[in-house]
Amino acid sequence: MNRDIYRAAIDNVQFSxxxxxxxxxYLMSQPQKRAMTIKxxxxxxxLAVVTxxxxxxxxxxxxxxxxxxxxxxxxxxxVRVKYVDNVPDSALRxxxxxxxxxxxxxxxxxxxxxxxxxxxxxxxxxxxxNGSTEYRAIAKIKIDKVYRxxxxxxxxxSVLLPCPVGxxxxxxxxxxxxxxxxxxxxxxxxxxxxxxxxxEQNDTKLFLSDIAEYGFLxxxxxAFLASDDKGVIFDRYxxxxxxxxxxxxxxxxxxxxxxxxxx
Amino acid sequence: MNQPRGLNEFVRCAVEKYSKTVAKTAxxxxxxxxxxxxxxxxxxxxxxxxxxxxxxEEHLKAWLIRVTINKSRDFLKSGWLKxxxxxxxxxxxxxxxxxxxxxxxxxxxxxxxxPIHLYYYExxxxxxxxxxxxxxxxxxxxxxxxxxxxxxxxxxxxIGGFEDE
Numbered sequence: 001m002n003r004d005i006y007r008a009a010i011d012n013v014q015f016s017x018x019x020x021x022x023x024x025x026y027l028m029s030q031p032q033k034r035a036m037t038i039k040x041x042x043x044x045x046x047l048a049v050v051t052x053x054x055x056x057x058x059x060x061x062x063x064x065x066x067x068x069x070x071x072x073x074x075x076x077x078x079v080r081v082k083y084v085d086n087v088p089d090s091a092l093r094x095x096x097x098x099x100x101x102x103x104x105x106x107x108x109x110x111x112x113x114x115x116x117x118x119x120x121x122x123x124x125x126x127x128x129x130n131g132s133t134e135y136r137a138i139a140k141i142k143i144d145k146v147y148r149x150x151x152x153x154x155x156x157x158s159v160l161l162p163c164p165v166g167x168x169x170x171x172x173x174x175x176x177x178x179x180x181x182x183x184x185x186x187x188x189x190x191x192x193x194x195x196x197x198x199x200e201q202n203d204t205k206l207f208l209s210d211i212a213e214y215g216f217l218x219x220x221x222x223a224f225l226a227s228d229d230k231g232v233i234f235d236r237y238x239x240x241x242x243x244x245x246x247x248x249x250x251x252x253x254x255x256x257x258x259x260x261x262x263x
Numbered sequence: 264m265n266q267p268r269g270l271n272e273f274v275r276c277a278v279e280k281y282s283k284t285v286a287k288t289a290x291x292x293x294x295x296x297x298x299x300x301x302x303x304x305x306x307x308x309x310x311x312x313x314x315x316x317x318x319x320e321e322h323l324k325a326w327l328i329r330v331t332i333n334k335s336r337d338f339l340k341s342g343w344l345k346x347x348x349x350x351x352x353x354x355x356x357x358x359x360x361x362x363x364x365x366x367x368x369x370x371x372x373x374x375x376x377x378p379i380h381l382y383y384y385e386x387x388x389x390x391x392x393x394x395x396x397x398x399x400x401x402x403x404x405x406x407x408x409x410x411x412x413x414x415x416x417x418x419x420x421x422i423g424g425f426e427d428e
Contacts, residue, residue, distance in 0.1 A: 005361055006368065008361055009362070010365070012361060013287065013296060019283060019300065023278050023282050023303055023307050024275065030311075
């Protein structure tokens with residue numbers, strides 16, 4: 001029934017009376033201007049700029065071939081990983097797979113480590129899979145308290161984030177991780193990488209443990225971040241039973257409760 | 264009369280058949296009709312200039328919708344929004360039931376309202392929506408479920424949102 005109401009509403013939205021004529025008239029007014037732009041001869045300055053850009057695009061990767069900030073001892077193929085300061089606008093994809101999971105499943109379907117800690121460092125990285133590039137980040141988190149896992153308080157772990165951080169770009173399905181900043185305390189639920197944790201792309205195979213010890217399964221549901229102005233940042237829709245939580249203490253109580261359920 | 268370069272019969276037919284589809288998709292993204300019509304013009308201009316080859320009508324329609332979404336996103340980023348009319352004024356002429364539901368859908372984050380629009384208005388499957396938006400099927404399924412839930416919360420005292428289908 002409500003599908004019909006929505007359809008009727010959209011059908012009743014009032015556009016210009018003869019929209020198709022308006023569009024056709026617009027198209028007919030455009031080609032002359034566009035044709036002139038295409039046919040305009042490039043100036044010497046334009047050619048110089050284009051030449052420089054082409055040089056930068058094609059030649060710099062050649063000079064930096066083989067230059068990687070990580071040893072990648074287990075990975076295969078022409079793959080390189082470097083720390084970067086700048087992330088281009090093209091880094092807008094997230095590889096997260098937001099399959100619907102209940103709160104129980106979020107805690108128990110995968111054997112994540114769960115700990116409270118403080119973010120000590122975040123650095124963006126560029127992964128070059130034989131010419132195909134992806135951007136992510138690596139966070140160093142100092143563990144204060146362990147709820148599940150073999151970690152210990154005081155340990156500093158490296159965690160691969162599913163998106164670059166602090167760039168001002170919004171990447172879909174990474175709202176929580178994108179908010180992470182150095183100095184934040186939070187409760188984190190990453191998966192520890194092993195030899196089944198790899199990323200294959202463009203005829204290369206990157207073993208994730210070559211660049212970080214842990215990683216988040218997605219950018220939304222596996223971190224709870226304490227924020228001065230927002231209370232706690234987390235995916236409230238995935239955790240409806242604590243959707244109103246405003247402190248990390250409330251989250252901690254919830255985490256302990258969820259872990260005790262299956263004992 | 265010389266026909267302007269590129270405005271051939273194919274483009275003319277596409278405009279007549281799909282201009283409303285494109286405008287409605289742009290409206291779902293931009294939430295106002297004036298900007299939606301501007302984007303519609305740009306979408307068909309791209310069709311005329313690029314002249315891609317299509318395997319079928321469905322392929323053409325999916326391509327138009329994908330370009331519409333990209334152009335709408337660029338339009339928002341450019342800040343070149345024409346209309347400053349509040350949304351509720353734009354929809355005042357609708358019957359209240361339609362107004363309530365449409366306003367609720369348009370209040371959703373675009374990542375929820377686009378799948379809802381493509382699913383409930385255009386009748387695309389989750390798999391087809393995932394292909395159009397360049398997302399995983401599971402992601403679109405989750406977003407549809409979340410969008411429905413948010414709508415249910417918004418509209419609980421009114422018309423109840425969308426049923427799970």
